[in-house]
Amino acid sequence: MPSRVGPSCARVDLDALAANVATLRLVAGRAQVLTVVKADGYGHGMVQAARAALAGGATWLGVAQLGEALTLRGAGVSAPLLAWLFTPGEDLVAPVRADIDLGVSSLVALGEVAAAARAAGRTARVHLKLDTGLSRNGLPLAQLDEVLRALGPLQAEGAVALVGAFSHLACADQPGHASIAAQHREFAAALAAIEPVAPALEVRHLANSAATLTAPQTHYDLVRVGIAAYGISPAPALGRPEDLGLTPVMTLTARLASVKDVPAGTGVSYGHTYITPAPTRLGLVPLGYGDGIPRAASGIGPVAVGGRRHHIVGRVCMDQVVIDLGPQSRAAPGDEVVVFGPPAAGGPSVQDWAECVGTIGYEIVTRIGARVPREYVGVGGQA
């Protein structure tokens, strides 16, 4: 008897993830690789992605939130781990106890980290997160002196150890953009200011995936790679994944729930935004916006069935979409529909989806919902 766990599946190839990280490690040269596994490993599964990244040669892991970092520690992941986004009043004692390095972006955060370290009875490891031009999270450089003055006594007391300094680029996906050099200069100046307070930082880091691939001068001691580890190009202008030596990790598939032959003039899905111009065969795909299929893909989202390209007709619903299989189709209920995956899967790419709805590949994979079961294959599969 067939026994699939659901009507759809996101197959996650952990060997591909490990191989991508190994490739990025070569690109990074002498710099270590931190793999970013925030947002559930960009939708791939955080713990599994973390283990596969470590198998591929990453020596650090990074997440945005403290809860994400604690989940990794709870799963037994003991690698160096950095979390950089928290708000006043969040519990920092548990992260300090769990040996999670903290990205600090303000004097207030530094004070809270120090207090947590005293409560935990151990030294908190801190990376200063510097705003060199992204104007997002990060310490404004005008406040750097003040923070460094506060750091001196905290380090002497043993509450805090400044082990890293980092910043994040605004336009690394546009190689040669003037802001890259400008941010690099600001970062170098900030490092010089930090030097007297922390002469032996373990890691200085600036590069994301795009900069890792295109701007070696930004590599420093550590590169923070997210999207490229998952086999997705940080920007179409940098090339397709295969041009960059990367393999897409996730393959999203579903089974046709039904097929039906309809006459010309049939209105399809909510609002009847599509009326069949001629007799055709419609296929019902059990994935909708509740699973992360963008509603903006109504009428255009690409899929493949039996190696043939088709697209969504009518509106994307919460649980399902309808595709036009064409009048000659021999597709049958239960046939596999490839929504996206690596070239070998024979379907559209994540980039195809991103372009068709006017977004980026990051958003396509990260939004694949919890209802879609992840099926892990490869090295980290036992994780």
Ligand SMILES: *Cc1c(COP(=O)(O)O)cnc(C)c1O
């Ligand atoms: C998410 C994130 C990254 C990873 O960026 P990619 O473009 O996915 O490589 C790196 N650094 C910081 C601070 C981030 O927030």
